[in-house]
Amino acid sequence: MHWRSTTARFAALVFLLQVAAAATLLLTLRAIVRGQVYDRALATEEVLRQDLLAIQSDTGTAALARAIELRGARPARAGAVVLLADAAGNRLAGNLSAWPPNILPDDGTIAVELYRRRHDAPEAMLVRATRLPGGARLLTGSVVEGERRTVRLLEAAMLVALSLAIAFAALAAWLAARMIVTRLDDTVATLRAVRGGDLSRRVADDRSGDAFALLADAVNATLDRLDSLVSELTIATDTLAHDLKSPLTRLRSALERAAAQVSEPAAQEAVDRALGEGERVLALVETALRITRAEAGIGRESFAPVDVANELEQLAEIYGPLAEDADRVIRVVAPEPLTLPLHRELIAQALGNLIDNALKYGAGTITLSLTVTSHAATVSVADEGTGIAPEHRAVALSRFGRVDEARGGNGAGLGLSLVAAVARLHGGSVTLDDAAPGLVVALELPLRS
Structure with missing residues (x-):
């Protein structure tokens, strides 16, 4: 199957559409899951931030520091990230040791990797810095290390799923192309047999009513007409052979008798020339008939x-x-x-x-x-x-x-x-x-x- 053939292009189209559909589905799933995971973390961070800002507004920065220390001791708050620092960046309370560099108040939510106190490895987290009255700074956030691992596992699973999708798409493309070739094999084989002279060969009727069945019906109708024309040609050529060869044979016999009866040299030469031309015409007719019959597959x-x-x-x-x-x-x-x-x-x-x-x-x-x-x-x-x-x-x-x-x-x-x-x-x-x-x-x- 040539790569530029219609069958190859159809198989390629099936393959590309299958891969595109699988890739679109997987990417959409990834975006939804990722959005759900990080939206939940952002919502948790925002609740914590608003709660702490309310405490600072009601009782002041010192009371806020005490509230942060109490919250940090609760197991339910193990995934929270809180840091209260003065205007110079010195830690006042929270589970971070120092104010992270390159994080300024009012920059919005930022994804970073930081060390929390009493943790040996950096963790992925979403944090947001807020400037407090008097110059103090509040950093709130939520650890998303588990969520990030979940997303990475999802992405790895997506790669495996995409590989399987590509394999199945290739199989589907091959099966589609093979189905077309198989449906056309009988038609091609029939036409080859007819080209070889078997005018009785016909395409099998599958009665499916699809385009291949319509093609088979058209081919069979054409072959029926061709068989009829060849039969008529056979009759015509046989009749022509009889109608032409018989008078030509009689003409040759008459010329031979005339050649035996004439005695004048000029007349003898003319009769011999006519006899030669008659032989040539008879041979020409016989050769033309042989060609016609051979072209029609007769013989x-x-x-x-x-x-x-x-x-x-x-x-x-x-x-x-x-x-x-x-x-x-x-x-x-x-x-x-x-x-x-x-x-x-x-x-x-x-x-x-x-x-x-x-x-x-x-x-x-x-x-x-x-x-x-x-x-x-x-x-x-x-x-x-x-x-x-x-x-x-x-x-x-x-x-x-x-x-x-x-x-x-x-x-x-x-x-x-x-x-x-x-x-x-x-x-x-x-x-x-x-x-x-x-x-x-x-x-x-x-x-x-």
Whole structure:
């Protein structure tokens, strides 16, 4: 699955939304808990501050000092922070040893870490300084060390929860992407089978009514129409073959009888020329029909095991005398035997067309080669002529495509088109390449058991 595919982007979207939702939930929970913890501490500090200010207002600073000492001795006030100092900062009463630096009256509530008397470790606390009449200063606060530990434990738990959320988000994204791919696998497999020639294949109907079911219905309807058109094409091509080949055959017979009866040289030459053109038209019709039937997938029922290397040897023997007449050589390079299910007649005609093209338009040695990889077998025909320029190769493979300026000749432009159609009939492909020098035409055929 490519990272730029729609499935990958959908999986990434699911993952990001899951992580964002989990992170938002955890951060909101942290903010609520933290706010509740510290708001309670602030409320406790404010109650203590207002209580002490009321005592100072009613009885004075000396009485306030005594009240602070009494309050500090009570266990219920163990978490309170109180310090009463004179204008110079000297301690008068409270559970702090000295006025903390950098804390000024009316600065509001400040979070600090200070040592309380008879405590060996600093503690987190929220404190507030207030200026009293006469210059004295009052520091009130609440120890929040326990609350801070609680928040830290909560944050650690949140990190674990976020890690689990990321893992589950990745799993959800993978499952979502896999669900889409699984729902489309049957459709893709069906289309591949149809492309390979199995026009009876259809996508299974799951009756869910979702978008995938609608896609399956549309694909099946299209395949039904395609099957109908191919059936009509089969009937049309068979009818066309009968309607065209029969009069052409009768015309050839009439020309042969005329050739046997005429005695004048000029008439004999004209009849022979007409007979040749008739043969050419008949071959053209037969080739065009073969291409049409191959493109429609007709002929797969005739597939049979064929020894490809032996087939190349036989073709070399058949075309060997023609090559010798042209002072050319045909050689076969097939290092290992290979048997594939093929339409033997069409493969032989396709390779024969390539050899015939190499004899007509190429030069030097003609090489028939067979190479095998893990997934395909490649049969190629190469010559040492001028080749075909890269910009003309697509035209050469098209039906009735002629590249006279590149190769010369007076063909109908169906030879390479038939080769391409036969390759597609077998689920393969054709490529034209530079043989340095010359042209190499390669048929890649998939390996089948």
